[in-house]
Amino acid sequence: MLRLLIIGAHPDDAEFGAGGLIAKYTGAGYAVKAITVTNGNAGHYAVPPADLAKRRHAEARAAADKGGFEIEVWDNPDAQLSPTIEIRGDVIRAMRRFAPDLVLTHRANDYHPDHRATGQLVQDASYLVRVPNLYRDTPPPETRPVVACMTDFFTKPNPFQPDVTVETTDQIDKVVAMLACHVSQVFENMPESRGEIGNVPQHEDERLAWLKDFYASRPRAIANRFREALVRDHGERGHTIEFAEAYEISEYGRRPTAEEIDALFLRA
Numbered sequence: 001m002l003r004l005l006i007i008g009a010h011p012d013d014a015e016f017g018a019g020g021l022i023a024k025y026t027g028a029g030y031a032v033k034a035i036t037v038t039n040g041n042a043g044h045y046a047v048p049p050a051d052l053a054k055r056r057h058a059e060a061r062a063a064a065d066k067g068g069f070e071i072e073v074w075d076n077p078d079a080q081l082s083p084t085i086e087i088r089g090d091v092i093r094a095m096r097r098f099a100p101d102l103v104l105t106h107r108a109n110d111y112h113p114d115h116r117a118t119g120q121l122v123q124d125a126s127y128l129v130r131v132p133n134l135y136r137d138t139p140p141p142e143t144r145p146v147v148a149c150m151t152d153f154f155t156k157p158n159p160f161q162p163d164v165t166v167e168t169t170d171q172i173d174k175v176v177a178m179l180a181c182h183v184s185q186v187f188e189n190m191p192e193s194r195g196e197i198g199n200v201p202q203h204e205d206e207r208l209a210w211l212k213d214f215y216a217s218r219p220r221a222i223a224n225r226f227r228e229a230l231v232r233d234h235g236e237r238g239h240t241i242e243f244a245e246a247y248e249i250s251e252y253g254r255r256p257t258a259e260e261i262d263a264l265f266l267r268a
């Protein structure tokens with residue numbers, strides 16, 4: 001029995017960044033939980049913050065129900081996140097309570113300040129989670145979890161390193177079904193910000209196909225960008241894998257062996 005915890009800044013970050021691995025975990029009957037550090041209340045061009053927070057909470061819940069995982073949405077305001085001592089305590093307690101084998105988060109260099117803050121919070125918690133004198137109301141786990149970062153394409157001060165690749169070709173439809181629950185984002189705010197709101201189909205089936213097209217460009221770009229790592233991890237088959245996710249192992253979590261990596265990322 002494995003336990004996967006995704007700590008993302010916004011209510012749709014887990015599905016976008018790790019939807020394929022989430023689907024693999026739940027498909028294998030393993031426990032998955034997503035924590036959203038902010039309530040996402042800045043992420044819309046028209047819906048005011050209080051209404052949006054409620055709406056995004058419901059969307060995150062629907063996506064979690066669809067995907068078969070647990071969700072926690074924290075009430076920190078969107079686009080105003082700082083890596084404070086208080087929130088770091090919340091992250092440490094949450095990691096202790098869920099006792100994950102693997103934690104996924106953002107890297108601490110990323111375009112969105114909330115992603116950076118969340119990456120920093122988890123990076124700092126990765127060591128402190130095992131310090132017993134901190135937060136004595138919630139005892140530490142026996143071993144530190146392995147911590148890994150979801151893919152980004154930023155290069156300064158250093159580019160993302162694809163330590164682990166996971167083929168997600170069979171998971172694409174499941175990820176799209178989860179993402180489709182985030183209506184305010186995938187069918188409203190994201191297309192609006194790209195000037196494509198007029199292209200969003202109204203009919204449900206066409207909407208899903210449209211969303212699949214949009215989402216699939218990410219795992220396809222990851223497969224193409226990290227082709228060498230795919231071949232390293234999957235042999236000859238790596239040359240033809242179309243959709244993948246890639247993860248960078250954090251130096252601050254437990255350092256896994258090659259066998260542990262295969263087990264944690266369900267590549268056995």
Ligand SMILES: [Zn+2]
Nearest residue numbers: 009010013112
């Ligand atoms: Zn985000």
